[in-house]
Amino acid sequence: MILHVDIRDFAIIKELSLDLHDGLNILTGETGAGKSIIIEAVSMALGSRADTEYIRTGAEKASVTLVIDPEDNDISGLLEEMGASDDTPVVLMRELSRSGRNVCRVNGSIVPLSSMNRLGKRLADIHGQYDHQSLLDPDRHIDMLDLYGGTDLTDLRSKVKEYYDAYTSASAELMQLRKRISDSARQKELLRFELNEIESAGLYAGEDEELEEQLAVMKNSEKIFSAVSEARETVFERDGSALEQLSYAVSGLESVSEYSKEIAKICETLNDAYYQIEDLNSSMRHILDSVEYSEEELNIKTERLEAVNALKRRFGGSIEAVLAYASEAAESLRSIENSDERIAELEREISLQREYFDASAARLSKLRKQVAAELEKRISKELSELNFGNSDFRVSFESAPVSAKGTDRVEFLMSTNRGEPPRPLAKIASGGELSRIMLAMKRIIGEYDSIPTMIFDEIDSGISGSAAGVVGNKLLSIADGRQIICITHLPQIASKGRHHYRIEKLSDEISTHTTVTPLSDDERVEEIARLLSGTEITDSARAQAKELLNC
DSSP, rough: OOEEEEEEETTTTEEEEOOOOOOEEEEEEEETTTHHHHHHHHOOOOOOOOOGGGOOOOOOEEEEEEOOOOTTOOHHHHHHHTTTTSSSSSEEEEEETTOEEEEEETTEEEEOHHHHHHHHHHHHHEEEESSSGGGGHHHHHHHHHHHHHHHHHHHHHHHHHHHHHHHHHHHHHHHHHHHHHHHHHHHHHHHEEEEEEEEHOOOOHHHHHHHHHHHHHTTHHHHHHHHHHHHHHIISTTTTTTHHHHHHHHHHHTTGGGGOOHHHHHHHHHHHHHHHHHHHHHHHHHHHOOOOHHHHHHHHHEEEHHHHHHHHHTTTSSHHHHHHHHHHHHHHHHHHTHHHHHHHHHHHHHHHHHHHHHHHHHHHHHHHHHHHHHHHHHEEEEEEETTTTTTTEEEEEEEEEEEEHHHHHEEEEEEETTOOOOOEEEHHOOOHHHHHHHHHHHHGEEEEEEOOOEEEESSTTOOHHHHHHHHHHHHHHHHHSSSEEEEOOOHHHTTTTTTEEEEEEEEOOOEEEEEEEEOOOOHHHHHHHHHHHOSSOOOHHHHHHHHHTTT
């Protein structure tokens, strides 16, 4: 529900801050005070279209901020999709500037207007002259009907979706497979060629690095032989070689090591070094024996490395990538060679899932029509109580292309005058009528609706007397467990509110602006008395106001 509204420089509103509550919130005030402007601002913050005409005269920008507790309405996935943090409460902010810049923020993150609009429709439903009217969207009528049908209908719809998803998934796979098969001869030939080329190369991981090292040794064999030979002669073979000198040093220290632990330690270290260096003799000899320059061997290894690098360039840049590509190519080749068998499997699966879908969709359509007949009766009864005595409400069914919802296209139709055929709601209903029609719908299916906030403007258009009391009671009924915000001119409706706000337009020599005031119990009596008697409040009006508030 909407916890707080903050409006700055919007139309005639200079600065307005309003805390709202659960249950029925009533907004009243003189005509032109700005009641509908507040709803217009809320609608803009929920993602409706807006232009610079909304900016207050003399201001450079207008902004509206809503603080919303989504309650049990899970919007975390939608917040994640739009890149906004999953904070609670949710803060929506919309800002318009005279330069034309339009900024939408959700929990501080800038989001596209379309995303804010999608989120707004999940958080609040506005009924009046605004564009958050789910009742006018025929695509949502089937969902409303299914919600009213309860678990029997929604469970069957879930089963229809399950069969539809399986059918479309198998159909998509079959289409892709047939597309691949259309040029399978060329593809099979190419895959076999590439696979044979890689397999015949006999690659193994790290081979390229080994070849590069071997070639480096072969190309520098003379330099390596000379350097290793000179080092070996210096260390091992010359008179007074390094190893010989080290042996003398060790012998000399051994003769005095018994007198000093430090000398003994040095002697031990030098002795270890002697044997380590002596071990290097065989390693150096092995290098000298193996470093032989061979033009033929050099060419063989050069050609091998070039072949390895050529495969790397073609299939991913490394030997690991080449081997991975070979594995994938082998799998693709097996898939193509076994395609006839897979096609037969998919065709059987498609036929079976379509059979299941058709049967379940037919049962779903039959159940929907039964539910629709009951809904028509209940809505008609509600509408009659809401001063639509000559109305005729119908649920229209047409065949639709197969989808996850079945094969039905559902639309709510209505005639408000006897003798006229039912037509789409958008073509026959005014703002106030739409509000009352939605009130009737919410009265019946509201317990299934996850939208936590409903806003009604012009709901009292064209009604009075006892019908107004019925409207008030119905508003109070659907406000149980959700938030209702209602603008009204009728005392019978205003008296039902749990929270009451008076909207006033104040003027000075410079400007005009709108204010909002939460009313105390005594102030409510005065406001409802004003609605009853006009500008001059009488004692009898006060008495009648108290009577309405105590009903």
